[in-house]
Amino acid sequence: MIDDKALDALFRTARTHNGWLDKPVSDDLLRQVWELARWAPTSANCMPARIVFVRSAAAKEKLKPALSPGNLDKTMAAPATAIIGYDTEFYELLPRLYPQADMKKNFVGNPAAAQTAAFRNGSLQGAYFIVAARAVGLDCGAMSGFDNAKVDAAFFPDGKVKSNFLCNLGYGDVSKVRPRNPRLTFEEACRIE
Numbered sequence: 001m002i003d004d005k006a007l008d009a010l011f012r013t014a015r016t017h018n019g020w021l022d023k024p025v026s027d028d029l030l031r032q033v034w035e036l037a038r039w040a041p042t043s044a045n046c047m048p049a050r051i052v053f054v055r056s057a058a059a060k061e062k063l064k065p066a067l068s069p070g071n072l073d074k075t076m077a078a079p080a081t082a083i084i085g086y087d088t089e090f091y092e093l094l095p096r097l098y099p100q101a102d103m104k105k106n107f108v109g110n111p112a113a114a115q116t117a118a119f120r121n122g123s124l125q126g127a128y129f130i131v132a133a134r135a136v137g138l139d140c141g142a143m144s145g146f147d148n149a150k151v152d153a154a155f156f157p158d159g160k161v162k163s164n165f166l167c168n169l170g171y172g173d174v175s176k177v178r179p180r181n182p183r184l185t186f187e188e189a190c191r192i193e
């Protein structure tokens, strides 16, 4: 078991952030997030997540028109914003990522199956991404309040990659954190059969 300090940093005291300190996030740190997150599991090792780190002022301006009003100011202020997307044609890489079996054939010509696998595994990778970011000392603020079509047109113009959610990254201003909401107990959310 990892120690209490690590458990707090990943889960128990980690919070969703809405305000950001004026402290930049380096390329190297963003790279470290992926270097950890990429080891977490996906079905048939399919790894459909595709991530754009929006960090420059020009890229932030490109993102701006897609943001909902409640997410606008904090996203423009965040040192970086990750667009967590998923590649709807992820199966093209399966011969390399899962060479022991022909998994690609399950998805070629079956867009519904590809969409289900891409969204499921891409969402899992988004969650792993948040935990990895916390593990390297970053704070996160995930957001689904934005116009996906606008983000896709601006950042994924070839149409293959679809946005899932956004995640602001940086060093959070603890004074802007909202009150912690309750969580479901084990008894409410789980059962052992």
Ligand SMILES: Cc1cc2nc3c(=O)[nH]c(=O)nc-3n(C[C@H](O)[C@H](O)[C@H](O)COP(=O)(O)O)c2cc1C
Pocket (backbone or CB within 6 Å): 014, 015, 016, 017, 070, 071, 141, 142, 143, 144, 145, 146, 165, 178, 180, 181
């Ligand atoms: C996928 C996802 C989408 C979210 N979308 C938004 C959003 O659009 N705007 C916002 O202010 N918070 C958003 N949140 C933040 C959640 O409300 C927050 O993570 C949750 O209430 C838990 O807060 P805590 O981590 O501080 O306990 C989102 C969180 C997730 C994981």
